[in-house]
Amino acid sequence: MSGLWTFALVLVAGAVLAAVWRALRGPTPADRAVAAEAVFVASVSAIAILSVLLDAPLLLDVALVAVLVGFLTTIGLSHFVDRTEDRT
C-alpha cells in the first residue's frame, strides 16, 4: 500500500525535476518564471504526499506556505519579465 504512495511521490518528483530543468535551460526569463511556478506547484503535491508517507502532519503547514510563497515568487518574477525589455 505504501509502495503506491512512494510511486506517486516518484512521479511528482519527476515533475519537479523536469520543471527545474526548464528553469535552468531558459531560454527567456519568462520561461524561467513559468518553470519556477511549476516547481512550486509540483512540490506542494510532493510535500503533501511526503506528509502521509512520513506520518508527519506538520509538513502540511509547509505545503500551505509553499503555495503562498510560489504565488508571490511568480508575481515578482513577472514584474522582472516585464522590465527586461525596453518598451516603445
Place this chain on the structure above:
Amino acid sequence: MDLLAMVLLLVGSLFSLTAAIGLLRFPDVLSRLHAATKPQVLGVLLVVVGIGLRVGPSLDLGLLVLAGVFQLLTLPVAAHMVSRAVYRSDQVAHEHLAIDDLSAGAQD
C-alpha cells in the same frame, strides 16, 4: 474509500508529470504556460483530495483544503500576470498564434 484515494493520488501525480513533460516539450512561452498551469493545478487538487480521503476529518484536513483552495485561487492570477508581462514586453512568438485578440487590428 482507500481504493478511491489511491486512484485519485495516482491520476493526480500523473497529471503533474504530464504537465512537466509539456513544459519541456512545448515550443514557446505561452504554450508552456498553458502546460504548466492547467494540468498542474488539477493534479494538485486530485492529490489533495486523495490525501484528504486517507486522512479523514481532522485539523490536517482543514490545512489540506486551505492549500488546495489557495492553489486554485492564486495559480490563475500568477499565470495571468506572467502572460500579461510576456505580451506587454512583446516576447510572444507571433507565428504560433492563430488569432491575436490583443493586437491593434483586432480592437474595434
